[in-house]
Amino acid sequence: MLEVLQYSFIQNALIAGILISIAAGIIGSLVVVNKITFLTGGIAHSSYGGIGLAIYLGIPVLFGATIFAVLTAIIIAIITLKNRTRIDAIIGIMWASGMAIGIIFVDLTPGYNVDLMSYLFGSIIAVSNEDLIFMSLLDFFIIFIILFFYKQILAVSYDSEFASLRGINVKFFYTLILILAALCVVAAIKAVGLILVIALLTIPTYLAETFANKLSSMMMISSILATIFTIIGLIVSYVYDISSGASIIMVSVIILTVVKLIGLKR
Amino acid sequence: MELINISNLSYRYHKTDVLENINLSINENDFLAIIGPNGGGKSTLLKLILGLLTPQSGTINKKIPNSLIGYVPQNTNLNIDFPITALEIVLMGHISSKKKIFGYSKDDISCAMKSLEQVGMEKFANSKIGDLSGGQRQRVFIARALCSNPKIMLLDEPTASIDVKGQREIYELLKELNKSICIVVVSHDISVLLNYAKNVAHINKNIVYHSLENVQKNINTQNEHLCEVELLSALGKTQICCNHNH
16 A cells, blocks of 8 residues: 555645644634634635636636635624624625635636536645645744744633733734634645535544643644544545545544543543 | 722713713722622723723723733633633733743743732642632632732622632632732622622612721621621612611
């Protein structure tokens, strides 16, 4: 089986899996402790509008998706900060309209025949060298921001009222957290697709919560768990010839269930 | 010395008057108990003092900067699953003189540890906040407020959902802190609180202020048992005149 490692697309898939797992572990922890999983889902799905637009205009797809996701994150941040009670309906609207925009632009693209499913469910085998560079830059950016603003992000996530009393700009950091989530979603689209990205953000983190007593250690444990899930998922996907995204998620769900059941028995 | 002076303060929320014409002076060494019925505006008053809310009319004159006002919020039971240690929570309260780019400086940590020692929680510095009991958690939040070396500390229902023994311990701690810090407590458990407070403000839209020395002279709590409901209504009146037989 080891001889498959010679193929460059397999190497790329493994590297992409590790890069995405690092981002997903860090950002997933932020998403889970801030209880913004649904918001992140909205951002993920509306970024599909950016994918459609990029295909229509003939620009790099990840670039289009990034712009769209970041804009959605900023809009959601503004609305949440203004009127928290209406947020669920607004996310629902952005979720669906982003998808609709994406589908319409793809329909309008002349002679278009790229596999749409690859963006919905991911195709880690098709990761290019340019994608890898994009993912690495994103990882560096996320890690840098987290190291630099750890104290502020922790304070805003745990107790935003107290943070504002200590002179921390809560609105800025809340928006920053959503933008980071948007960037992470875009990076993970290639690997697991935008429908499954939420699972990669939440499952390792949910499991890590049991072992971590600090946000920083939760981020590290989640990243390691995500890497393990992704690599096992890729192997399973290769051996049984099934979709990589779905395989990664099912491996995560099965391991999560087993660990939680063992935990219950004790 | 006067720390905070509130005059003719009114606050409305969605056309409902929450507070009306509040006048209150809070002084150094005060141990002020703020009592009153639910929805009477107690927490709102604290948030107005902190600047989290803005009054429609009246003034709050703070003689000290906001950074010297410590705050222990209500509902410290929320967010229990959050992966954060007691020490990290206390560190949130510290405003460091020397800014360190990554992580916390030695100064930050030694200051936070000192605050934890003051509340007797230094052994639990690295415990996850969710693993602590309600009373222990409350001490951690008091330490967080202490970490900024406040002149005055505002506490919102610090003993809610804590057993009676834990309540007394928290009040003993506040009494100790009151030797150097002005304490303002919003609370429901009046009978316990009145053993520690020096003054009491009853708030139900309007304010009624008593110095507790006078109250104790007028209400004989030693011989005749006065139930909390009666005591609360007595404190809501401007004049405490007569003994209530129970």
